[in-house]
Amino acid sequence: MTEHAPVGALKARALEALVELGGVVTEANDMTRVTVPKHAVVDALRACRTAGLEMLTDIFGIDYLTYPGHRGKRFAVVYNVHCLHGADRLFVRVELNDGESVPSVTGVWRGADFLERETFDMLGIEFEGHPNLRKLLTPEDLEGHPHRKDFPLGETPTLFNDGRFLDPAAFRAGLTGKNPGLTGWKGGARHGVTSEQGSLPDEGGARG
Amino acid sequence: MSAAKPVNPAPPAEAELPGSFSTRFMRINVGPQHPSTHGVLRLVVDLDGEQIVSLKPQVGYLHTGFEKTMENRTYQQGVTYSNRMDYLHGFAHDLAYVLSVEKLLDARVPVRAQRVRVILNELNRLASHLVFFGTTMLDMGALTPYFYCMREREGLMDIFEAVSGVRMNYGYFRVGGLYQDVPEHFEPMVRKWLEAFPRYLDEYFNLFIGNSILMARTQGVAVVTREMAIDYALTGPSARASGLALDFRKSAPYSGYEDYVFDVRTHEDGDIYARILVRYEEMIESCRIVSQALDMLEPGPVKDPDRRISLPPRHELENSMEAVIFHFKLVTEGLHPPKGEVYVPTESARGELGYYIISDGGSMPYRVKVKAPSLANLQSLEPSSIGGLFADMVINIASFDPVLGDVDK
Numbered sequence: 001m002t003e004h005a006p007v008g009a010l011k012a013r014a015l016e017a018l019v020e021l022g023g024v025v026t027e028a029n030d031m032t033r034v035t036v037p038k039h040a041v042v043d044a045l046r047a048c049r050t051a052g053l054e055m056l057t058d059i060f061g062i063d064y065l066t067y068p069g070h071r072g073k074r075f076a077v078v079y080n081v082h083c084l085h086g087a088d089r090l091f092v093r094v095e096l097n098d099g100e101s102v103p104s105v106t107g108v109w110r111g112a113d114f115l116e117r118e119t120f121d122m123l124g125i126e127f128e129g130h131p132n133l134r135k136l137l138t139p140e141d142l143e144g145h146p147h148r149k150d151f152p153l154g155e156t157p158t159l160f161n162d163g164r165f166l167d168p169a170a171f172r173a174g175l176t177g178k179n180p181g182l183t184g185w186k187g188g189a190r191h192g193v194t195s196e197q198g199s200l201p202d203e204g205g206a207r208g
Numbered sequence: 209m210s211a212a213k214p215v216n217p218a219p220p221a222e223a224e225l226p227g228s229f230s231t232r233f234m235r236i237n238v239g240p241q242h243p244s245t246h247g248v249l250r251l252v253v254d255l256d257g258e259q260i261v262s263l264k265p266q267v268g269y270l271h272t273g274f275e276k277t278m279e280n281r282t283y284q285q286g287v288t289y290s291n292r293m294d295y296l297h298g299f300a301h302d303l304a305y306v307l308s309v310e311k312l313l314d315a316r317v318p319v320r321a322q323r324v325r326v327i328l329n330e331l332n333r334l335a336s337h338l339v340f341f342g343t344t345m346l347d348m349g350a351l352t353p354y355f356y357c358m359r360e361r362e363g364l365m366d367i368f369e370a371v372s373g374v375r376m377n378y379g380y381f382r383v384g385g386l387y388q389d390v391p392e393h394f395e396p397m398v399r400k401w402l403e404a405f406p407r408y409l410d411e412y413f414n415l416f417i418g419n420s421i422l423m424a425r426t427q428g429v430a431v432v433t434r435e436m437a438i439d440y441a442l443t444g445p446s447a448r449a450s451g452l453a454l455d456f457r458k459s460a461p462y463s464g465y466e467d468y469v470f471d472v473r474t475h476e477d478g479d480i481y482a483r484i485l486v487r488y489e490e491m492i493e494s495c496r497i498v499s500q501a502l503d504m505l506e507p508g509p510v511k512d513p514d515r516r517i518s519l520p521p522r523h524e525l526e527n528s529m530e531a532v533i534f535h536f537k538l539v540t541e542g543l544h545p546p547k548g549e550v551y552v553p554t555e556s557a558r559g560e561l562g563y564y565i566i567s568d569g570g571s572m573p574y575r576v577k578v579k580a581p582s583l584a585n586l587q588s589l590e591p592s593s594i595g596g597l598f599a600d601m602v603i604n605i606a607s608f609d610p611v612l613g614d615v616d617k
Binding site: 028029030031033054055056057058060062063067068078080082084085086087089091109110111113114115118135136137138139146147151 | 267268271273275276311312438439440441442443452453454455456458459460548549550551553560564566568569574575577579583584586587591616617
């Protein structure tokens, strides 16, 4: 167990495979990031695993909507893979437009399950072929995806000195023209509300 | 140790899972408000008699949006939130956060600050493992160890209180160093605790870890094989119990961990007993690190002297106009790291912990993503519990040592 390839060897091997699949490599802050085309995501990550970066430790999304000077697609999904010893690490990225989905890597790592669900929950990025793509962290009746940069902040109902009461859900509905839903401050009102994703399959765990 | 590798019994066929009305299986809802789930974890379990057929962890009851909150606060304010995620090993979260920001800023942390960080981080790891021991034994029905462990932990809490002023949610590590130097009685306090602790560790071993009742209860139960650990991205002590020699203190040293002599202890069995044993041995290693760091602790500054990173000392404000300007800029605007993305992996008491921070050049991070170990570790609960007994599942949860604040963020 103590024997392992020299530091950097596994990463170099994985990089070679990724470049062949159309990956673009950037280095900064001691991190290596590889942007791969969307259709090659599963192949790229499988290549990483074969090359020796055997653990998928994290998947997350980035919303570049308000990033200054950003050109290109709005979202990026980042796969954080490292070798069993922990010294070699790669960040595989795929860039996506709003509404685009990305192939699921649950076939490569079963542990991608929760990580992809979290990304779906936080940014609304769908993973094709995920066996159970439901929200992970937020309540079922929460509309929207909190880590999108256009998700509103300040969901606390406020009573002003002049007696004016501000219900954030209603306030937001006034701005966007959307139905405020029943996501206001009354806990009891949440019953029977389905999220925008429609009715959810009974996986033995739908909260309610 | 048993000679043959124990394997979990095979679960019943998929076709027999409950769908229509059936009396063969019983669905049990465990948690979220139950002490044995170590927080607000909910599990939906299907049982065939006593045997677990399926298990679905439901998380999110403690989702607080720490990441989003941190994106709307300045870099210095981040340490207020980071340690609240893992309330048992808060210093690890503080350390992971400040390391990432320091890398963005290219800050030079003084040696003394690094040593103190390592000492506190390791002591906090010990405190976290002590809670692990106490609660795991409690789940098995042994009440006494909990009080033993809490007694020793109390000494550590006193140290943390002396240093940071609070027993939890420390916020003592700051970007560029420490909030202030440790008090004078810090060193004797730690030494005194370190001197007494090995005796207690022996006591633990004799009383419960080497206890044949515990062995019979946990050996060969809820096995996580090496392949499973890789597939489910298990990290930390739980992964080391499955034979993975994965420790970021060793393989990607930070904060001067390369200066200390310590071993990465692993076990091959992957059962609950191995997970307990690995943590026990890790406590011995942590003690080694702390005593080495104490020996190397020398007087010196504890903050990066760069005035764009840390506040000037109070006495300079009285006679230096420049100091006042820097102070004003730091307090009103905050830090301005250059554009870029950064990730520094660290080893918390639960596993790999890192903050992926994206800077847009402003004083607030554009995106913060916490790679918290507990979420990924929790996934191994399902495959290791299926086919086992319901009563074993309860100690299996404890053996992964999840902190739900760390899971839900």
